[in-house]
Amino acid sequence: IYDESAFPLIESVLEGYNGTIFAYGQTGWGKTCTMVGSKDEANKEMQGIIPNAFSHIFESISSFGKEKRFLLRCSYLEIYKETIRDLLEYDSDKKLDLKEDAQKAVYVKGLTTVLVRSVQDIERTMTNGTMNRHTAETNMNKESSRSHCVFTIYIETAETKQDGSELIRAGKLNLVDLAGSERQSKTQAEGVRLDEASKINLSLSALGNVIGALVDGKSSHVPYRDSKLTRLLQDSLGGNTKTVMIACVSPADYNYEETLSTLRYASRAKHIQNKPRINEDPKDALLRQYETEIKQLREMISKIGKGEVLGDQMKTMEDMKKSMGGENAVKSIEEMKQSPKSDSKLKELEAEKAMLNEDKQKIENELKEREQQFLTEKE
DSSP, rough: OIIIIHHHHHHHHHHEEEEEEEEOOTTSSSHHHHHTTTTOTGGHHHHHHHHHHHHHHHHHHHHHSSSSSEEEEEEEEETTTTTTTTSSSSSTEEEEEEEEEEEEEEEETTOOEEOOSSSHHHOOOOOHHTTOOOOOOOOSSEEEEEEEEEEEEEEEEEETTTTSSSSEEEEEEEEEEEOOOOOOHHHHEEEEEEEHHHHHHHHHHHHHHHHHHHSSSEEEEOOGGSSHHHHTTTTTSSSSEEEEEEEEEOOOGGHHHHHHHHHHHHHTTTOOOOOOOBSSSSSTHHHHHHEEEHHHHEHHHHHHHTTOOHHHHHHHHHHHHHTTTTTOOOOOOOOOOOGGGEEEHHEEEEEEEHHHHHHOOOOOOOOHHHHHHHHHHHH
C-alpha cells in the first residue's frame, strides 16, 4: 500500500507540493492500523503509512548531500466533538480557532510547531501527542479513536541556482487518521460515547457532502464550513494539494452495507479534480528568515568592529557634540582631560564606549547562537 499510494506522494512533497493521506471506513476496520501500524517496533513489515513516511523523508534528505538545505517542522492536532485541540501543547484541552489568509489559506491559530532533525525526533513528537488523544473502548473496537487527528509535516527546501540566486520551496504533508463512522445498534454506545459518535458521524457526513458537491459539477456552493474537518482539509479537497484516500473495508457479510457505502464514498472521491502546484519562494519561509537574520548580525558585528556606530549610538554622539559646542569645540579626549569642566562629558563618553563594547559582545554571542541553531537545523 505504501509503495503504490504513499511513496509517489512523499516524493512530490519533497519537491515542494502539498500532500494529504487519509484513511476512511467504519469503526474497527483498520484505519489507525493502516496509518500507524503495529505497536511492535521490531516488526518493521507491519509499520503503517506514517512511520514509513518518516523514514522515507529523512532517507531522501540524507541522499541529497549539501546541494540542498532542509528545515522540517511538525504539528499534531485532533478534532474532538468539533473542537480543535493541540496535542503537542502542555494544556491540550485549550480550544484553538481556524483562521484564513491569502498566504496560508486555512490554518489553526496558535498551533504548536516543533523543529525535528531525525526520525527519532519526529517519532518522539508523535508519541507524546498520541498520549493526549481521545480513545475509548466500544463493542466494535477495544481502542476506538474518538476524534479525527491530523499530523502535519512542513518541509522547506533551499538550493542555489546557477545564476547564484536562491530558490526556496515549501511542501506540506497532512497525515490524517479519521475516526470511523458508527452505528449505535452495533457499538451499543451510551452517554459520552454516544455523543462522540454523533459528532463523528456529522463531520463524516459533511465530508461526504463536500465530496459530492465537488464531483457533482452542478453545485455552485461547496459546504466546507459545515464542519471543522472539511474546513481544515479544504485545500486537500479540490485545492492546491495532492490527496490520497485509502478506503478500509470489511470482508464480513455482517458489514455488507457499510462496505458498499465506503466503496461508493471512495468512488466519488476519485473524481475530485485538485489543482496542485509547487510552492516556490513562500513569504513566510523560516529558512529565509534565519539566513537574513544571520546576515544582518554579521553586518552589525563588522560595523562595530570597524569602529562605526549605528542607530541610536550615532544620534547620541551627535547630540553630545552639539551640547559641547559643535564639531570644533572638542578636538580629542586628551583635550577634554585638560579641562576640569568637561569631566562629566568625559565620563559620559567612557560610559558610551563601555556600552558599545557590551553591545558588541552581546551581538557576537547572539550570532554564534543563531549560527549554531541554523547549522543544527540544516543537518
